[in-house]
Amino acid sequence: MRGTGFKFLMAGAAVVIAGVVIGLYVSKLTNLAASPAYSVPVKQTASGPVVNMTIQTVAAVGPKLSPNPDWVSYLIQNASGQWKRETVWKLPANATVHVTIYNFDGASALRNNYLARPQGTDGNVYTVDGKTLNAINPDDASHTFAVPQLGLIVAIPGVADNAKNQCDYAPCAMSNAHRTIQFTFHTHAPGQYRWQCFVPCAAGWIDGFGGPMQTIGYMDGFLDVA
Amino acid sequence: MSSEPTTAGTTAREPNHGRIVIVAWIILSLIATPLVAIYLGPIIPPGNGTAQGTEQVFDNQVMTTLITPLLCLLLVYFVYTLTEFRAKAGSTADGPAIRGDSRVQFIWIVTTALMTLALAAFGTFELLQTGSGGGQGPSPIAFPANHQNAFEVQVIGQQWQFTYRYPSLNGMESNQLVLPEHTTIVFHVTSLDVIHSFWAIELGIKADANPGVDNVAYAVTNGPMTFHVRCAELCGLWHGFMFNNGKVVPQAQFDSWAKGAEALYAPIAKYVPAYSHIYLPDPQRRAG
Numbered sequence: 001m002r003g004t005g006f007k008f009l010m011a012g013a014a015v016v017i018a019g020v021v022i023g024l025y026v027s028k029l030t031n032l033a034a035s036p037a038y039s040v041p042v043k044q045t046a047s048g049p050v051v052n053m054t055i056q057t058v059a060a061v062g063p064k065l066s067p068n069p070d071w072v073s074y075l076i077q078n079a080s081g082q083w084k085r086e087t088v089w090k091l092p093a094n095a096t097v098h099v100t101i102y103n104f105d106g107a108s109a110l111r112n113n114y115l116a117r118p119q120g121t122d123g124n125v126y127t128v129d130g131k132t133l134n135a136i137n138p139d140d141a142s143h144t145f146a147v148p149q150l151g152l153i154v155a156i157p158g159v160a161d162n163a164k165n166q167c168d169y170a171p172c173a174m175s176n177a178h179r180t181i182q183f184t185f186h187t188h189a190p191g192q193y194r195w196q197c198f199v200p201c202a203a204g205w206i207d208g209f210g211g212p213m214q215t216i217g218y219m220d221g222f223l224d225v226a
Numbered sequence: 227m228s229s230e231p232t233t234a235g236t237t238a239r240e241p242n243h244g245r246i247v248i249v250a251w252i253i254l255s256l257i258a259t260p261l262v263a264i265y266l267g268p269i270i271p272p273g274n275g276t277a278q279g280t281e282q283v284f285d286n287q288v289m290t291t292l293i294t295p296l297l298c299l300l301l302v303y304f305v306y307t308l309t310e311f312r313a314k315a316g317s318t319a320d321g322p323a324i325r326g327d328s329r330v331q332f333i334w335i336v337t338t339a340l341m342t343l344a345l346a347a348f349g350t351f352e353l354l355q356t357g358s359g360g361g362q363g364p365s366p367i368a369f370p371a372n373h374q375n376a377f378e379v380q381v382i383g384q385q386w387q388f389t390y391r392y393p394s395l396n397g398m399e400s401n402q403l404v405l406p407e408h409t410t411i412v413f414h415v416t417s418l419d420v421i422h423s424f425w426a427i428e429l430g431i432k433a434d435a436n437p438g439v440d441n442v443a444y445a446v447t448n449g450p451m452t453f454h455v456r457c458a459e460l461c462g463l464w465h466g467f468m469f470n471n472g473k474v475v476p477q478a479q480f481d482s483w484a485k486g487a488e489a490l491y492a493p494i495a496k497y498v499p500a501y502s503h504i505y506l507p508d509p510q511r512r513a514g
Contacts, residue, residue: 026463111418111507112384114399117494124490135493148387148470151401194467196386200419207419209385214463 036217037088037224041079042095049095056178057143057156059105061085061218062169071212072105072143072201072219075170083171087221093190099154101181102174104167105142107158108201108208113138115198118183120152126183128157142179144198147223152185152195187225196220243310251302255295263291272430275453275474277370277446278359279430285352289345296341361415361424361433361441364503370444376412379405382505383415383422383435385461386468395484397501398491403455403472406480407447415441416504423459426472432458440503447474 043050054077061073065085075083091097110116116138118126125134142158156179159166163177172178187193197219200208212218267287272279311321352358357368370376380391382399391399403426405411415424415433422435424443428451433443450473457468475483499505 109508112382112389113497113499114389114491114494116497117491119401119490135497138497146387148401148467153401194464196464198384198387209419209462220464 036086037090038076038086039090042092049092051095051097053099056102057105058170058172060169085217087217090224091187093187093225095187098184103142103156103179104172104176105158107140107142108199110138110141110199115153116155118154120150121183121185129180141199146198147193147195149193154183156181190226193223247306251299254298258298259294262294273428275428275451276430282430357444359430359445361443364440366442370410370446372410376410378412381413381415381424383417384419386464393501395488398488400487404483405447405474406477407449407474409447411445413443414503418507420461421459422457422461425456425458426453428453438504450475
């Protein structure tokens, strides 16, 4: 009987240890405090705070910016013009946010075509390479920038497969083939708003939705609105 | 219980433990059961957002009330045992021998078995009335009144957001769930990737969203309200952020919302697949 009790104790301890390890791993992945946050410069105006964000999306983040050089990723440009692999962005509440995204990646297509309709932006439209659009062909989507809690959905069209001078690794130069997406949205109450890409664009992962798609610092992050 | 010889060789008269426990149990049950039935039962979620929610509140009230005496018995027995049969300080005597009592065992087994069977029968009967807001798979067997004219709403789960399609509104899809009041709703729940679960908390609706499966759930809305929607199936790292709010609104307000939502949807309509109870998105270019 003592042997049986000991086995039960060991099994229970193993379950507890496994649970703690899994919990620590998940909390490490999801803990915002452990993720580098970028405070986006704010310009105060008569109509409220205004923020300009410049972002690039790349097919492979490269060895300079990540230990996972082949992972697809978002990058943000800081005030000194450097590209940073940081996807937690501090923004003021009730702000107007002007976003410019340079996409250097090809198309992967959406799983839900509905998400190819921009929503939550000013006028529910955006510009792609200077042209104002209210939808794109979902097959042309390379990524999305979506904040479900804000109702914000922006589908990012990809670079043509046969485009010249495509970027291999980030940070990509403006001389590389790219698409330019611009839109404006607004923050509201303070809080943490998760953003993500809805295109299953993680090459080599099950359903294209593992790895960088579920890791802060790559294809998702938070708007830390304060 | 019989008396047991002590270590000193004398015989101490034991109180009638069984009678004490039963009397304490009856008194506690007489106090607790009405309190649970009147005050606790009605406030157990999900609330009265739909007829199905109201049914669940009633079911919870009945079952909670019925198990209260059983809980009281366990509590009384537990506390009495802890206090009465506790070894005295400094005592080295062994405790009383534990012997089986076939009469007590028979009563316990029969009573609890009957209670369990009765609750199972009650729960099954209730479930079969209107489906109780649960997902019934593609071929439901329990329907609310007027289900033939139910207003159809499709719930589509994907990592990590729900969207909603309204086939009677030209297949319009929206990221908002808005429902007309006092209307029978039939939800068709499915997924585009992994297993999710559509849980409209205050409506008392919960149905798994499985890829390639049409899971049907019925609800009859009551008055205007705001409710919460959450995914109730661990569906990946950001499962905890798969939530949004929904609204039940008067018909006129619903019509106004639908008009705006259809206009918003119009530019993408030609790209969205025709309405279907399931969708099987093509393998994506990069999916492994």
